[in-house]
Amino acid sequence: MTDDAYLFLLDDASVRLGVSPAAVGDLACMETTAVRAWLEAQGSTPTAPELRLLPPEETGALPEGAERLPVPLSDEELSRVRQQSGPEVLARVEQELLSYRDCADGRDGLIGRALAAGVPPHRIVELTGEDPATVTAAAAG
Template identity: 70%
Template sequence: MTDDAYLVLLDGTAATLGVPPVAVGELACMETPAVRAWLGAQGVTVTSSELRLVSPEETAAIPEGAERLPVPLGEEELSRLRHEMAPPSVAQLEQELLAYRSCTDGRGALLTRALAAGVPAHRIAELTGEDLAFIKAEAH
């Protein structure tokens, strides 16, 4: 396994590997001179049906002899790629987990602000569903 994702030209049955790069959204690597030159040398565009983006975990499945180019992806870009590659049921659960994370980000700061504003700990526990002991621990 490598740490890089790969742009790969695939045809036939191998075309189910990875995803079209456009499905992942904007990728910084697609604007680099190296990627532009590689696409030009291959005679394809970013919207070509045979162009696929393969995650680092899947690079071993790239057919031998397939034209490929390693591309570094940022953490957020790699997360979007993995999300696009996931089966629909898993992708839905990933969306729910991301929503959960966004709801819990800043939780401690919110509890601290509520306590500082004078909202009683028992009321915060009632409104948030958090354990009262946890709320009281945040107060100290």
């Protein structure tokens, strides 16, 4: 396994492997000189249907002989690639997990502000669904 994702070209654009970079949204690697030069050398474009992208854990599926280029992706970009390349139900659940993470970020600070404002700990437990020990720990932290 490699740490790089791979851009590659399929001989048959109807093959369902990887994800189109255009479907993932803006990717910093697509603006690099290396990627632009590679696409030009291949006679391809960033929106070509045969241009695909695979996350690092799936590079073993690259067709033998396929034109390929390793590309670095940020954690956020890699997350989007994984969401787009997985089954739709998996992508939905992963999006829910990301939403949860975004909502939970700053949880302790919010609990602390609620306590400072006078919201009783038992009410915070009722409103958030958090464990009472979590509320107590946030109050101490």
